[in-house]
Amino acid sequence: MSKHRHFIIHKPWGMISQFVNPAKRKKKLLGDLYNFPDKTMAIGRLDVASEGLLLLTTDGKVSAEIRSQKYEKEYYVQVDGIITKEAVEKLKTGVEIGFNGKKYTTKPGKAFLINDPKFPLRSQKIRDERHGPTSWVSIIIREGKFRQVRKMTAAVGFPTLRLIRVRIGEIKLDNLEVSEVKEVTTLM
Template sequence: MKDEQYYYYLIYKPFNTLTQFKGEGDTLADLYDFPKDVYPVGRLDKDSEGLLILTNDKAINHQLLHPKFKHKKEYWVQVEGEITEDALKQLRAGVTINVEKKDHFTAPAWAKRIAEPPLEKRNPPIRERKNIPTSWVSLTITEGKNRQVRKMVASVGFPCLRLVRAGIEELKVEGMKIGEVKKIAQDRLYESVFGDRKYKPQARLQKAEKRFSTDVLKPKSGIKKLGKRNFKRPEGEESRPNKPTSNNKPNRFKSGKSNKR
């Protein structure tokens, strides 16, 4: 049986493009002729831009998206107004946002003000108000709630004007053009995301599946039953008295008189 062939792509998703291959409007299918079994790892909202991984490696999807692995995703956020240090402190500590009509307190994040990053102009351009300045924030999170970054900056008083995913761990969008697609080798992706060129998430998943399978509870064929141990008591140690049997077990209640009243 042939080993499955895995494909890995990095793309700079443009603004106003859906993170899917079918639908009304612009989709990923308009960027490149991808293999049929390739799909995006996670998603970016239609009005967000930036780095997206596409692959047919299902283990990558699990390892990158499950919250317990806490993979870092960096976003460059252009906000309305001059971001303050107090607002950045709140973002670092965590803020309350609404997720599926419930309050969610975000995990601690990395937040700092940055100079305007070297990005191409967005098409269409953002809606700026001439009398209100804008500023840029680098915000790194380990969660992935719906529209989380936008909700976070809005909660501290700075609405989002433009949102670009700048990186996933050590994979960066910097240097890529809007709409660009790059094929990446498996070992390079593993090293950039997991820190190990020889990382094997598939094997790890297979082991986990076997560990929790009911089959592992069945005894293996050919295993001999264990007999009694050939245990020798050290010289000089008295042997333990035999356990009384039902016939010779002492009866504490036995007496000449009946206990019945």
């Protein structure tokens, strides 16, 4: 049996977190970044408009382990407006969002205000100061419902403008360049 392989990538904005494109959209796929081995899978996903840390593996057991609620996932989120302390507190305790056509209250997590992390500009400009101020918040969760972080910030009145995953468990985005792929011996 062959040895499993593991990868850490900095997914750019506008890329699909998949190797196949069922909708045949004109978007880049993970396979456009690197010649990954057969049976490589993304561990969780980041939607097309999200950026940051994405883990890949050829080991389904590792994928299931990391997708479980054992590991924290940290996101830096740029929101529309100057987020209030009250909104940050709500993000910590859990907010009601829609999921699979039903109302769902997110599990408690961590959230705090951060300074602009000065990430490189993305390929599509978000907007400029003429449209009003923005602010940044770190959100740390252990679950990962569909578009959860975006729904959470909208639920507290501060829609997400930019979302960057910076950490999964102990693995950090650190200084990985946008679109960079790094092969590692283990993920957890």
